[in-house]
Amino acid sequence: MRRELVCVICPNGCELEVEYQKQGEALEITKVEGQLCKKGPKWAESEIKGSVRTICTSVSVEGGELPLVSVRTTSPVPLNSIFDLMEEIKRIRLKAPVRSGQVILKNPKGLRTLIIATKDIPLKT
Amino acid sequence: MKREVVVIGGGPAGLAAAISAKRAGARDVLIVERDKRLGGILNQCIHDGFGLHRFKEALSGPEYAKRFIERLDAEGVEYMLDTMVTKLGRDKTLELSSAKGLKRIEAKAVVLAMGCRERTQGAIMLPGTRPSGIYTAGQAQNLINLQNIMVGKRAVVLGSGDIGLIMARRLLLEGCEVVGVYEILPYPSGLPRNIQQCLLDYGIPLHLSTTVVEVHGERRLTGVSVAKVDPNRRPLPNTTSFIPCDTLLLSVGLIPENELSREAGVEIEPMTGGPLVDDTLMTSLEGIFACGNVLQVHDLVDHVSEESELAGLFGARFSEGELRPLGEYTSIRPGPGIRYCLPQRVSRERDFFLSLRVKEPMRDKKIVLLDENRKRLIQKSFPRLHPAVMVRLKVMVEKIAKAKGLEVRVE
Ligand code: SF4
Secondary structure (H helix, E strand, C coil): CEEEEECCCCCCCCEEEEEEEEECCEEEEEEEECCCCCHHHHHHHHHHHCCEECCEEEEEEECECCCEEEEEECCCEEHHHHHHHHHHHHCCEEECCECCCCEEEECHHHCCCEEEECCCECECC | CEEEEEEECCCHHHHHHHHHHHHCCCCCEEEECCCCCCCHHHHHCCCEEECCCCCCCCEEHHHHHHHHHHHHHHHCCEEECCCEEEEECCCCEEEEEECCEEEEEEEEEEEECCCEEECCHHHHCCCECCCECEEEHHHHHHHHHHCCCCCCCEEEEECCCHHHHHHHHHHHHCCCEEEEEECCCCCCCCCHHHHHHHHHHHCCCEECCEEEEEEECCCECCEEEEEEECCCCCECCCCCEEEECCEEEECCCEEECCHHHHHHCCCECCCCCCECCCCCCECCCCCEEECHHHCCCCCCHHHHHHHHHHHHHHHHHHHCCCCCCCCCCEEEEECCCEEEEECCEECCCCCEEEEEEECCCEEEEEEEEECCCCCEEEEEEEEEECCCCCEEEEECHHHHCCCCEEEEEEC
């Protein structure tokens, strides 16, 4: 089988042409072209097995300088789990202060990732 | 008040320039920022992908800014927030205005790092009514990511700039329906990776050679008319259709913010919308440097930081009296296939980065630097070139030592 993919690991955004064979769970990549570095073929493999992405969003904060704190997953999660994950994240309410790097949620929806704050939200003065 | 180096703007460019100026030995470096906090636009860019070059990590905008702000504090750079520079003189005096009143500063060197602003509805002259519900992509980003205000329920995005693509995904994740992204050009304006991870990942359609020809609605937007365009970007008859929506996001270009620079008398290049600079990033006015999006609209913040560190370094050296402007420069012209290149003139005394953008998407081409006799001084092959991607080439001074005039072109 053939597929065209864009590698999103870095800003080069290489357009990859991938040839592969799939039998049940077993996946064999036979050819990858178009990558500018060796991460491309790895990306192709993970993309064909099932896309994963880092997700970035925000969470409500009470009593802070801003009403929201930005958050992200510490590792990519399956693309098809993102909407469920968003639901889960939207339910969270935090109280200021929040520190960048603070863990907001561990293994949400059984996924192997953390949700961390990516911004400091000091108390409202 | 006197300062060695004054940096106007505390966004990514200003932060990197100030840190670098301080490290290069400038005794006192001051950032003047009009907002309540440092970091500029990075504060509202909560998506990841920042710092891949510099930190080898995919950080969100606020995290990227934080790394620089921490270093700024460690270096002891002074900054003023909530403060506007109301006037910049060619003698490098600045007039500042804040709630505390007015101030005058004499600087030995100035670094312009004011960034850019978005092209608006007025700037592209959309026909139709003027209902609410029309935002630039950056305005929507500010409302949603900083103020917790949702903009609408059903959105159309006009233009495929990176912020528009990022916001299409953001709206969708926040529960807003995104009908599609409409781009007047036959190719997208944003980076290929954003097309993939913001549109294709979520099945948001991208319509090329298509644009919004009219907006409808009295108080609130009720819909837009879209039409296909011909190669001259004129709407084609009988291709118009009506799309009901309550929100229109505009992502139709960025303009360097050079009002201050212009008033000071800094020469502005029409192709970049930013100052004309030499290989030290000095503008046409002695001791005034420029970097980041006020100089040229960048694709990646990593490049902004790299460029700004140079501007800060040369600003510091100028303030110490170690850098003299030249009487004579060698100019670099954009040739076939090149939309613009920068710096526009060089001293031939040092290595420099040549930044450029191509006119249209191309495959398997070379970027070539020629001298006045068409001799090839440098060439580099690219499997793909795209106007959305800024090209940066390091030019070693030995290569251009004898050149009297330079041209960069695509072959
Ligand atoms: S293949 Fe390598 S260079 Fe190309 S986008 Fe992926 S990581 Fe970047």
